[in-house]
Amino acid sequence: MIRLGQDGDRVTVVGGGIAGMICAxxxxxxxxxxxxxxxxxQESSSQWAQGGIAACLGTxxxxxxxLADTLAAGAGLCDPEVAETVLSGAPGAIAALEAHGVRFDRTPEGDFARGLEAAHSRKRILHVDGDGTGAGITRALAEAVRRCPSISVLTGAEVVRLVRRDGHMRGVLLNDGRLLSTSRVVMATGGLGGLYDASTNPVGNYGQGVMLAARAxxxxxxxEFVQFHPTAxxxxxxxxxxxxxxxxxxxxVLINAExxxxxxxxxxxELAPRDVVARxxxxxTARGSRVFLDARxxxxxxxxxxxxxxARLCQAAGIDPAQQPIPVRPAAHxxxxxIHTDTHARTSLPDLWAxxxxxxxGLHGANxxxxxxxxxxxxxxxxxxxDIAGQPAAGPSGASLSPVSLPPVADTAAVRRTVSENLGLxxxxxxxxxxxAALLPLAQGTGASADPAIIGLAIATFALLREESRGAHARTDYPDPLPGSTSCRMTLDDIMAVAEQQTTHPLPRSA
Incomplete structure (x- = not known):
């Protein structure tokens, strides 16, 4: 067993994207x-983010x-308190990024160069190097992390289980069998787009952090709310x-083949909410026409x-956007x-943040x-x-951790096929x-498909229970939104129970 310092004295941040690095x-x-x-x-969606960072800094x-724009896009499911908290933090967030070396694009007069994106009523999108915002922020934060003496970076390792004993965090199990002691864990592992054939996300991102938290x-x-970017x-x-x-x-503008x-x-x-444009x-596409984005x-x-x-991306595909329309399609984004959190990033488990x-x-709601x-x-x-700095560490548990079984290396192939065919746009x-029916036996098993199947099963179960269309969740059999709709929360035990009940004794559909 490898210990980093004394038991419980180090915060463990899982994930090296923008969220994980800024937290560290x-x-x-x-x-x-x-x-x-x-x-x-690397291998994070942060690195590939082109659009920018929204910040209401203009006069x-x-x-x-x-907030009004965010709530409208979220289709009635945003948490207004959370949204206001996050959006109000924009000046401090931009100042922190600049303090860590991020250089945002500016006008000749020295002001932030602000762009417009879909469903925003003002130009409030800040960029780095035009469409290189994610890469620019990531580079600056990575360099700041390397210079920071209090941060130890463990690369080439993947957390495969959270280890809890007596209701508290005790350690994390790595994919090479090492068990690292820690009393506080921050999950910053990114998304699940890798579960879809057509995705803009790194293919290895299948929702590992969500799976780890759910298993714990x-x-x-x-x-159920997976956003499909209209223009991959x-x-x-x-x-x-x-x-x-x-x-x-x-x-x-968007044009069809004609x-x-x-x-x-x-x-x-073209600047309608993403779910509208994607559909x-x-x-x-369903009527047999390709779609193009014409910037000429x-x-x-x-x-x-x-x-x-x-432009470089298009050039690699043999397309000149100055002379040709760009072929586009929706993709999981x-x-x-x-993992459910509050305004302090606390999950429902003590000692675990996300x-x-x-x-x-609750910031994004349904879209x-x-x-x-x-x-x-x-x-x-x-x-x-x-929040973590304001709480004392749990300290040593007083007992050695028992060995933890190493799960098989995750295989997403079977799950990706099912998710892509059945849980799409x-x-x-x-x-x-x-x-x-396809995912439940995989999720209940111990094979290589079990971990990604848990995420696919969660999407399917939440989606089955939401008998309406709202935001990014569109059901052809329930095309209208329901009044008074709310968010749903479940543990993995709840998900398994609902899925098993629905596959063995399905409830009658709502009227």
Whole structure:
């Protein structure tokens, strides 16, 4: 057994994206071990974020306006208190990022260069190097982490189980069999887009942090809400490249194979909420037409200067956005649900916090407002650090930890097939029950599919219980939203019980 310092004296942060790194930095000088499967910021969605970070800093903007936009996009399921807390933290978040070396794009006058994205009523999106915001923030934070003497970085390691004894955190089991003692754990492991064939996420991200917390007994919420980005590059490769919403914010329009601008009569047009745009594109695809994002009239020869990263992405696929429309399609992009937390990033388990995409804070509701996620990652990373710093460590448990069995290396192949076919952009009772039937035995087993199957099963179970269409969750058999709809929370035991009941003795459908 390997111990880092004395039992319980180090906070363990699991995940090396923006949320994990900012939390570790904010905890300084308290000792932290940061565990990351790859290098700092690598294999994380943070690294690939193009659009930017939403922050109401303009003279024409207020927290109230940003909050109204967020609540509208969230389709009635946002937690207004959480949303106001996160959005109000924007000035402090931007200041912290700049203090750690992030350099946001500015106008010739020295002000922040602010862009517009879908469903925002003001230009409030800050960028780094045009469309390189995630990479720019990640680089700066990674360098700050390397310089910070209180942070020990453990790379090439993956946490495969949380170890709890007597109701408290005692350690984490790594994929090489090492058992590291710790009394406080912060999950910052990212999303679950790797469970889908068409995704903009790293293929290895199948919701590990959510799975670990669920196996430990934590409550999950809003698992049914998977956001599909409307404009992933429709080309070869896995994951799919992303054509940022900011391109539409600059005036690019969506056209079908006949050249028709099919979003023109939709409220908000190309800048309608993502779920609306994604389903409109899917409808065009269903009738046999490819869809293209045409930036030629709006940007023309200036495309590469404004969006250098996307221009390189298109060039690699043989497309010149200055001369050709860009082929696009919806792809799994962001998960609004996950480990249930409060405004301090506390989960339902003592000694466990969750931040970033693996957490369900209530900010995003049923549909994330563009670029709120990077803001949430920073603000909640800060708030988790503040909460942890204000609490004493549990200290040594007084007993040695028993050996913990090492699970098999996760295999997502069978689960990805089921999830992609049945839990996509459009769902119905038949597809959801097919997913339950396929995933339940895998989740109940001990094989290589068990861990990813738990996440797929959670999505299917939450989706089956939500007999309405709301935000990113669209059911063709229940096309309308229900009045008074609320978020759902369940533990893994609850999920297993509901799934088993529904596959053996299904309840009658609601009237």
């Amino acid at each position: 930095l904010e905890l300084a000088p308290q000792p932290v071990v940061l565990i990351t499967r790859a290098g700092l910021g 024409d903007d207020t927290v109230a306006l940003h 007994g934590a409550q999950l919420s809003d698992m 590059l429709d080309a070869q490769g896995t994951p799919l490249g992303l054509v940022s919403e900011a391109v539409r914010g600059e005036g690019a 050249g028709t601008r099919f979003m023109a009569d939709t409220p908000g047009a 409109a594109i899917a409808a065009q 009239p709006a940007l023309g020869a200036g495309f590469a200067k404004r969006f250098p990263g996307i 962001y998960h609004m649900g996950g 931040i970033g995409e693996c957490a369900a804070t 994330r407002l563009a670029s709120n996620s990077l803001l949430e990652a920073v603000v909640m990373g800060q708030r988790a650090a503040q 459009l769902r119905d009772d038949k597809s959801l029950r097919a997913a339950l």
